[in-house]
Amino acid sequence: MFRSYPGRQILVSVLCLFLSGAWTTSALAGGVFRFPLFYVPSSLDPVKDELISTYHVVQQVYDGLVAFDSNLRVVPGLAESWTVSRDGKQYVFTLRKGVRFHNGKEVSAEDAVASLARLFKPENKTSSKEFLYRIKGAREFRDGKADYISGIKALSENQIAVDLMEPYAPFLSALAMPITKIVPKEMIDDPEQPLGRNPVGTGPFRFTSWGEDTILLKANKEYFAGAPELDEVQFHFYPGEERGRAFPDFLDGKLSGCPLPESADLNELRNQGYQVLIRPRLSFMFYGMNVRKPPLDDPELRMALSLAMDRDRFAVEVLDSRHHPAFQILPRGMPGYSPDNALAIYDPEMAVQALGRSKYPGGKNLPELVLASASHSEVAKKELEMYRQSLAALGIVLKPVFVETWEEFKRGIEEGRYDLYRYAIHADVPDPDDLLPDIVETGGSHNFTGYGNKDVDSLIRRGRGETDQVKRMTLYREAERIVLNDPPLIPVIFLSTQVAFQKNVRNIDLPATGTPYLPLNKVTLADGP
Numbered sequence: 001m002f003r004s005y006p007g008r009q010i011l012v013s014v015l016c017l018f019l020s021g022a023w024t025t026s027a028l029a030g031g032v033f034r035f036p037l038f039y040v041p042s043s044l045d046p047v048k049d050e051l052i053s054t055y056h057v058v059q060q061v062y063d064g065l066v067a068f069d070s071n072l073r074v075v076p077g078l079a080e081s082w083t084v085s086r087d088g089k090q091y092v093f094t095l096r097k098g099v100r101f102h103n104g105k106e107v108s109a110e111d112a113v114a115s116l117a118r119l120f121k122p123e124n125k126t127s128s129k130e131f132l133y134r135i136k137g138a139r140e141f142r143d144g145k146a147d148y149i150s151g152i153k154a155l156s157e158n159q160i161a162v163d164l165m166e167p168y169a170p171f172l173s174a175l176a177m178p179i180t181k182i183v184p185k186e187m188i189d190d191p192e193q194p195l196g197r198n199p200v201g202t203g204p205f206r207f208t209s210w211g212e213d214t215i216l217l218k219a220n221k222e223y224f225a226g227a228p229e230l231d232e233v234q235f236h237f238y239p240g241e242e243r244g245r246a247f248p249d250f251l252d253g254k255l256s257g258c259p260l261p262e263s264a265d266l267n268e269l270r271n272q273g274y275q276v277l278i279r280p281r282l283s284f285m286f287y288g289m290n291v292r293k294p295p296l297d298d299p300e301l302r303m304a305l306s307l308a309m310d311r312d313r314f315a316v317e318v319l320d321s322r323h324h325p326a327f328q329i330l331p332r333g334m335p336g337y338s339p340d341n342a343l344a345i346y347d348p349e350m351a352v353q354a355l356g357r358s359k360y361p362g363g364k365n366l367p368e369l370v371l372a373s374a375s376h377s378e379v380a381k382k383e384l385e386m387y388r389q390s391l392a393a394l395g396i397v398l399k400p401v402f403v404e405t406w407e408e409f410k411r412g413i414e415e416g417r418y419d420l421y422r423y424a425i426h427a428d429v430p431d432p433d434d435l436l437p438d439i440v441e442t443g444g445s446h447n448f449t450g451y452g453n454k455d456v457d458s459l460i461r462r463g464r465g466e467t468d469q470v471k472r473m474t475l476y477r478e479a480e481r482i483v484l485n486d487p488p489l490i491p492v493i494f495l496s497t498q499v500a501f502q503k504n505v506r507n508i509d510l511p512a513t514g515t516p517y518l519p520l521n522k523v524t525l526a527d528g529p
Contacts, residue, residue, distance in 0.1 A: 031219075031229065031230045031231030031232065031525060032230070032231060032232045032233075032234060032256075033230050033232070033233050033234070033256045033257075033505070033520060033523060033525070034234045034236060034254065034255045034256045035056070035233070035234075035235060035236075035255060035256055035257050035258070035515075036235070036236050036237075036238050036246040036249075036250075036255055036258055036259075037053040037056060037215075037235050037236070037237055037238070038053065038238055038239065038243045038246070039051050039052075039053040039239060040053070040237050040239050041053050041054040041057065041215075042054075042196075043195075043196030043197075044057055044058065044061070044195070044196055044197065044199040044207070044210070044215075045183075045194070045195040045196040045199065046058045046062060046178045046179050046180075046181045047118060047119055047124040047126050047129075047179050048124065048126075048195075048196050049196075050126055050128065050179075052514075052516055053235075054178075055178045055516035055517075056235060056515065056516045056518075057199070057207075057215055057217070057235060058178045058181060058199075058516075059178065059203075059516055059517055059518075060203055060204060060205040060217055060233060060520055060521075061102075061199045061200075061201045061203045061205060061206070061207050061217065062178075062181030062182065062183065062199070062201030062202065062203050063077045063078050063181065063182060063201060063202045063203050064077045064078065064175060064176055064177075064180045064181050064182060065077050065078050065079040065082075065093050065095075065112060065175055065180070065182065066079060066082075066172055066175050066176050067176050068173075068176050068430065068511065068513065068517065070509045070511050070519075071511075072333065072430035072511060072512060072513065074172045074173055074175075074176055076096075077176075078095055078096060078099060078107060078112070078182055078202060079093035079094060079095055079096070080094055080095070080096045081093075081094045082094065082172075087167065088164075088167030088168075088169075088465075088467045089163060089164045089165075089166065089167055090161060090162070090163050090164070091161070091162045091164075091171065091172075092155065092159060092160070092161045092162075093112070093159065093160050093161075093162070094158060094159050095107060095108075095109060095112065095158040095159065095160075096158075096224055097158055098224075099202055099224045100202065100222065101183075101184050101200050101201065101202055102200050102201060102202070102206045102207070102220065103184065103200050105184055107182065107202060108154075108157055108158070108185075109154035109155070109156060109157055109158055109159055109160045110154055110185055111182055111183070111184055111185045112154075112160050112182050113152050113153065113154050113160055114183075114185040114188055115180070115181065115182045115183050115185075115188075116132075116135075116149075116152050116162070116180065117141065117148070117149050117152055118188050119132060119179060119180070120132075120133075120138045120139075120141050120142045120149065121141075121142070122142060122144075126179045128174075128177050128178075128179050128428050129179060130445070131170065131171075131174035131177070131428075131429070131434070132171075132174055132180075134164045134165050134166060134168045134171070135149060135151040135152060135162060135163070135164060135165075136149070136150050136151030136163045136164065136165050137149040137150035137151045137152075138151065150163070151163040151164065151165075166465060167464075167465045167466075167467055168464055168465070169431075169433075169463070169464060169465070169466060169467060169469075169472055170429060170431040170433045170434065170464070173429040173430060173431045173434075174428075174429055176429065177428050177429060178516075181201060182201070182202065183195055183200065183201060184200055187200060197210065202220075202223075202224070203220065203223070204219070204220050204223045204225070204227075204228045204520070204521035205217035205218065205219060205220055205228065205230075205233050205520070205521070206218050206219075206220050213236060213237045214234055214235065214236055214237070215234070215235040216232065216233075216234055216235075217232065217233040217234070217235075218231070218232055219231055219232070223521065225521065226521070228520065228521040228522075228523075229521075229522075229523065229524040229525075230520060230521075230523060230524070230525070233520055236255070244261075246258050246259075247260070247261050247264065250500065250502075253502065255502075256501060256502050256505055256525075257499055257500065257501040257502070257505065257508075258499065258500060259497075259498060259499050259515065260276070260322075260498040260499060260500055262377075262378070262379060264500070266278075266320070266322075269500055273503045274500045274501065274502065274503065275500060275501040275502070275503065275505065275508065276498075276499075276500050277497070277498070277499050277500070277501070277508065277510050278322060278496050278497070278498050279496060279497045279510045279511075279512060279514075280324060280331060280332055280333055280494055280495075280496050280497075280512055281331075281426065281494070281495050281496055281497050281512055281513070281514050282331055282333060282334055282426060282427040282430060282435070282512050282513065283331065283424060283425065283426040283427070283494060283495035284326060284329060284331060284424065284425055284426075284435065284491070284494060284495070285323075285326070285422070285423070285424040285492045285493045285494075285495055286326070286329075286422075286423060286424075286439075286489045286490055286491050286492050287305075287309075287371065287420045287421065287422055287423075287489060287490040287492060288413065288420065288421045288423055288439075288448055288449045288488070288489050289302050289305065289419070289420050289449055289487070289488055289489060289490065290416050290418065290419055290420070290449060290450060291449050291450050291451050291488050292416055292449075292450035293416070295359070295360060295366055295367060295369070295419075296369075296419055296420075298358050298359050298360070299486050299487075300354050300355070300357040300358035300359075301354075301355065301358040301359070301360060301366070302486075302487050302488070303351075303354040303487060304351045304352075304354040304355040304358065304394065304396075305351075305391070305396075305420075305490060306344055306487045306490045306491075307345065307346065307347050307348070307350050307351035307354060308346070308348065308351045308387075308390045308391055308393075308394060308396075309344070309346060309387060309390070309490050309491075309492065310346045310386070310390060311325030311326060311327065311344075311346060311491070311492060311493065312325050312346065313346075313386070314383055314386055314387075314492070314493070315493060317386075318379060318382045318383055318386065319379065319493070322496055322498055323493045323494065323495055323496050324493060324494045324496065325492075325493055325494075326344065326491035326492055326493050326494045327342035327343065327344045327345060327491060328341045328342050328343060328344060328480060328484060328491060329341075329435070329436060329439075329440075329480050329483065329484070329489075329491060330432055330435065330436065330476070330477075330480060331494040332494065333430070333512045334427070334430060334431075334432060334435065335430060335431060335432060335469075335473055336432040336436075336473040336476040336477055336480075338477050340477075341477055341480050341481055341484065343481065343484040343485065344484055344487070344490070344491040348390075348393065348394075351394055352394060355394055355395075355396070362394075362395045363394060363395025363396045363397070364395075366395075366396060366397075368397045368398075368399050369391075369396065369397065369398050369399065369419040369420060370399050370401055370418050370419045370420070371384060371387075371398055371399070371400050371401065371418065371419065371420040371421065371422065372401045372402075372403050372409060372412055372413070372417075372418040372420070372421045372422065373400060373401070373402050373403065373409075373421070373422040374402075374403050374405075374406050374409035374410075374422070375402075375422065376402050380402070380422065381400075381402075383492075384398075384400035384422070385400070388400060401418070409421075413448040414448060416448075416450065420490075421448065422492075423446075423448075424495060425438060425439060425446055426495070426514075430512065430513070432463070432473070432476040433460070433463065433464055433476075436460065436476060436479060436480060436483075437460050439489065440453075440456060440479075440483050440488065440489075441456065441457055441460050442457050449488040449489060450488075451483075451488030451489075453482060453483070453486070455479075455482055456479045456482050456483060459475045459476070459478050459479035459482075460475075460476070460479055462475050463475040463476050463479070497510060497514045497515060499515060503526075504525050504526040504527070505523060505525060505526075506523065506524045506525065506526055507522045507523050507524050508523065509522055
């Protein structure tokens with residue numbers, strides 16, 4: 001999962017890419033694309049830093065064996081083709097011939113083997129690699145019990161085989177994550193030229209420099225998928241309190257594009273000719289409920305709390321329709337999404353009935369419920385006040401608590417201190433196994449509710465190993481329905497990417513994975529502003 005600050009929690013601040021260099025007061029000139037970053041990367045090595053800001057750069061400099069297209073389908077990357085064994089346990093990838101790293105060296109199967117193996121070195125603590133521990137020998141290598149990973153091997157100069165311990169349907173999608181980029185084998189542990197400061201990949205743009213406030217990339221004219229139209233990409237830093245300067249700089253023509261602040265008037269921007277894009281992301285914001293102890297161990301009370309959430313009103317009145325109300329867990333665009341599972345509805349009358357069936361009819365003897373938020377934004381405050389009023393109409397007292405730091409908030413939800421908590425999660429890969437299990441499977445990495453259901457666990461396990469996609473998605477949908485009918489969480493919204501571009505930016509293809517995955521090699525700039 002992407003790491004964002006604070007944490008992966010609420011309404012993740014949209015990260016801007018920043019482009020620097022010689023700025024002018026006109027819009028864009030020549031072939032330079034400028035975009036902002038709100039956090040300064042600690043490293044440009046994809047296995048060393050999981051900041052979204054880092055991924056913006058990584059996606060332009062490196063390639064993986066496979067990639068996602070704009071519809072989030074897995075397509076060839078450095079591997080021109082692959083085969084999967086009948087039992088679903090072995091993948092054989094055939095690399096493109098003649099592809100060279102930015103340092104001139106030709107890519108080989110040994111580079112691919114070394115690049116995948118390094119993920120499991122103990123010093124590389126990227127959380128996303130959990131998807132890949134199904135590779136044979138990965139855990140033994142990590143634990144120092146083996147000198148190599150038995151499940152990753154070169155078959156020839158341009159072929160590698162990856163063996164899994166069991167079939168895992170999302171495996172190809174996992175290989176499209178930023179951490180799986182292919183790098184030159186000899187640079188992996190080179191202290192003289194660390195990849196973190198001197199990234200070398202095969203991507204459409206070459207790393208040129210990293211200044212105090214700028215990362216500069218130049219077009220790779222030898223790119224195997226065709227040379228980019230742009231001459232340069234410049235990422236400009238707006239860290240901390242400086243982030244407020246990004247949008248005014250965009251309006252002054254100093255940036256080619258910029259994520260939109262809450263204060264931006266979308267209609268006015270459109271009237272002025274800016275290109276405003278709002279795209280659903282594979283992100284889900286919800287209220288988790290602590291089901292491990294009273295009073296939220298009562299399923300009827302939990303159902304009443306869910307039925308009292310007016311998502312449509314919140315999305316329109318507070319969010320200006322920039323994000324979409326969530327009536328289920330899997331977002332639109334995610335495989336397995338089905339409108340038939342839109343079960344998290346707003347119905348005050350049904351909420352009264354559910355509360356009446358609970359141990360606390362009419363709210364009698366129900367203690368005050370504490371809902372914790374790590375976000376102190378005006379949006380969060382308006383949202384929770386709206387929800388507090390809805391619950392008050394049922395006789396339920398809700399106390400929103402705004403926790404000072406992300407660290408304190410995370411400790412609190414891990415230890416079960418709060419009755420409810422406000423949280424958001426973003427999928428690394430477009431697969432239900434990257435979202436649903438995390439928050440509802442027993443022992444899920446982000447299951448802080450304490451929820452556990454043997455039927456749900458069984459359906460998810462079967463879904464992971466099912467190779468028939470239709471059957472597989474049916475299993476995840478069934479698991480989602482069970483959860484929504486016995487809710488340990490309250491769906492609130494599906495987050496969107498909101499970004500504006502200058503008038504002369506062309507061929508923008510913004511995927512559901514957000515701005516880090518913008519294919520800048522396709523972008524062109526028209527003459528004039």
